[in-house]
Amino acid sequence: MNNRGDKLISVYWFAILILVAGGIIAMVLIFYGAQYDVREIEGEIMNNKISDCISYKGLINENVFEKNYQDNLLKNCHVTFNVEESWTDIQYYFDVKIFGIENIDETVAEFSEGNKNLISSCEIANENYEKLAKCSNGKFYAIGEENKQYLIQILSIVRKSEKNVKQ
């Protein structure tokens, strides 16, 4: 038995072992270390939350046509725009457009809340601009008083890029 070769092989085995273990650790770190972008989901949740206070069981909440209700929509819909202290600007925006079915080009009611500067991000839907805000669009149909038909469009925008996209 070659004693020198024996030692050499042991070192080689340890080197391979370290290499494979290091590779596995690197793979796990790369896969699980990647950031999750939850802005689209946040936007969808906001859409759902707002849609709940506009329509319930297919019937429209007639209060949404009142100015006072629209002005206090955040409170009425139990939505909050509070974020971590790292941001000074509002990181959210949403707008609601209600159309009558007889004329789908003109809105019956329209109201919005949040940071209007984020709207421009929706026009640029490109993978290269991931640091911009994410927009989520929702459309649904509801019935009003006297069987009036309404089409409702909700646009929700979430920025919070620093927490969702690798800088």
Place this chain on the structure above:
Amino acid sequence: MLSNKLNKKGQVVETKNWKFLSSSIFPKTRKGQVAETVTWVVATMIIILILIVSIFISVSLSKAKELSISGVVSKVGSFFISEDAGEISRLDTKTKLAISINEKDLEVINDWIKK
């Protein structure tokens, strides 16, 4: 791992008995030694290659990781694997409920929603 053997003088000597480190791994002939070395080098290269490929795959998978409201969705190109597929959105449910009350102008409603 250790076994006893007799040496030339007839004394009992302890020797290692590792099969993978036995004479086949250190052949006596030069040709054998070269062949053995090439095998080890190729084996090492294959291990490194597999590792590199795996790391590249995990990088591309981590980039394609997307979340949907119905669960985690891993997207690789146009191939989707959803953990909770088939969930109907809340807005669709609202529309269906409203249609069940009044289904007039159904085509206009569907067209507008799909637009």
